[in-house]
Amino acid sequence: MIINPLVRPANFKDHQQLSNLIFFETRLHRHMDWRSPLELLGAPFYWALEEGGQVIAALACSPEAKGINWVRMFVYAGRWDVDHAWNMLWATTREEISRSGGATVAAIAMHPWFQQVIAASGFTNRQQIVMLEWRYQPWDGSETNGIRIRKMTEADLPEVEKTDAASFTPLWQNPLDTLRKAFSQTLFATVAEDEHGIVGYQLTTGGRTHAHLARLAVHPSAQGRGAGRSLLNELFARLTQMGVSRLTVNTQSDNDASLGLYQKMGFVRTGERYPVYTFEITPEED
Numbered sequence: 001m002i003i004n005p006l007v008r009p010a011n012f013k014d015h016q017q018l019s020n021l022i023f024f025e026t027r028l029h030r031h032m033d034w035r036s037p038l039e040l041l042g043a044p045f046y047w048a049l050e051e052g053g054q055v056i057a058a059l060a061c062s063p064e065a066k067g068i069n070w071v072r073m074f075v076y077a078g079r080w081d082v083d084h085a086w087n088m089l090w091a092t093t094r095e096e097i098s099r100s101g102g103a104t105v106a107a108i109a110m111h112p113w114f115q116q117v118i119a120a121s122g123f124t125n126r127q128q129i130v131m132l133e134w135r136y137q138p139w140d141g142s143e144t145n146g147i148r149i150r151k152m153t154e155a156d157l158p159e160v161e162k163t164d165a166a167s168f169t170p171l172w173q174n175p176l177d178t179l180r181k182a183f184s185q186t187l188f189a190t191v192a193e194d195e196h197g198i199v200g201y202q203l204t205t206g207g208r209t210h211a212h213l214a215r216l217a218v219h220p221s222a223q224g225r226g227a228g229r230s231l232l233n234e235l236f237a238r239l240t241q242m243g244v245s246r247l248t249v250n251t252q253s254d255n256d257a258s259l260g261l262y263q264k265m266g267f268v269r270t271g272e273r274y275p276v277y278t279f280e281i282t283p284e285e286d
Ligand SMILES: CC(C)(COP(=O)(O)OP(=O)(O)OC[C@H]1O[C@@H](n2cnc3c(N)ncnc32)[C@H](O)[C@@H]1OP(=O)(O)O)[C@@H](O)C(=O)NCCC(=O)NCCS
Pocket: 167, 168, 216, 217, 218, 219, 222, 223, 224, 225, 226, 227, 228, 229, 230, 250, 251, 252, 255, 256, 257, 258, 259, 260, 261, 262, 264
C-alpha cells in the first residue's frame, strides 16, 4: 500500500517524534535562536510532514519582529529526498504566510546542503554573517563622556527594546519577548546610560572559558560618543575577572560601524562566514 505524505500543522503531540528527528538526524538546519525548536511547538507556521503516522520532516518559520519570519528549523529524515521534503513544507508555509498578510522570510544558511535547497526555492543572498573573536589582551579603559555602565535588570527590558528597535533594521530587531528570553540566558548583561536614561546595551552568553557577545546596540541618537566602547571595556573587565579569555561575536559583513568598533577593540575575524538569505512573500490578493 502506498501512503502519501501529508503536510499538517506540527503540534505538542509531535514533541517526542520531533525531538528524535532533531537529535538523531544530521540533516538539521537550526537558526541561531534563543528558543529551541521544541519550545516553538504551538507557534504559527510550524509544519510537520507525516508519512504513515511518522513525522519525517518539519519546518518552523515563526515570526520575530513584525513582518519578519525566520526559518528557525528545518529537519528531515535522511532517507527522504531533501528537495521533496522541503518543497512540500515550503509550499504550505508560503501559502499560509501569504494568506496571513505576507512577510519577509529569512534564513542564515549554516550548511551547504541547506543553502542549496533555499537558493533553489528562489531565496536571495543579500548579506553575510561574519564571526570575530577577542582573546585576552590589555585594553584601553579610558573614561567616556557622561556614559555610565551598569548591570541590566529585567525592569530595563522595555527601554532596551526601544534602543534595539531604533538601532537595528527590522530583519535584526528583537522584540520584547525575545529580549526577555535572551536576558534569562545571559552570563552578563549591561546597559549604557547618559543623563536621559538608557542609550545602549549588551547581552553576553557563555561558560567558563568562552563567552559570546550575542547582542550589542547603541541608540542612533547616542552613537559616536563612546558608549559601544564603554560597554565592551566593562565586558572585558568582567570576563577577565571571571577567567574567561575568549569572546566571540557575529556581525553582518556590511555593518561598517560594528566591524569598525570590534576591530578597534582588538577582535579579529575568524574566517567563518554564513550567507543570509531572504524571500519576500506578498499578501494573498482577495
Ligand atoms: C556598532 C555600534 C554599537 C557602535 O556604537 P557607538 O557607541 O556608536 O561606538 P563608539 O562611539 O563607542 O565608537 C568606538 C569606535 O568604534 C568605531 N566606530 C564606531 N562607529 C563607527 C562607524 N560608523 N564606522 C566605522 N567605525 C566606527 C570607531 O573606531 C570608534 O572609535 P573612534 O570614535 O575613536 O573613531 C552602533 O553603531 C550600533 O548600535 N549600531 C547598530 C546596531 C549594531 O549594528 N550592533 C552590532 C551588531 S553585532
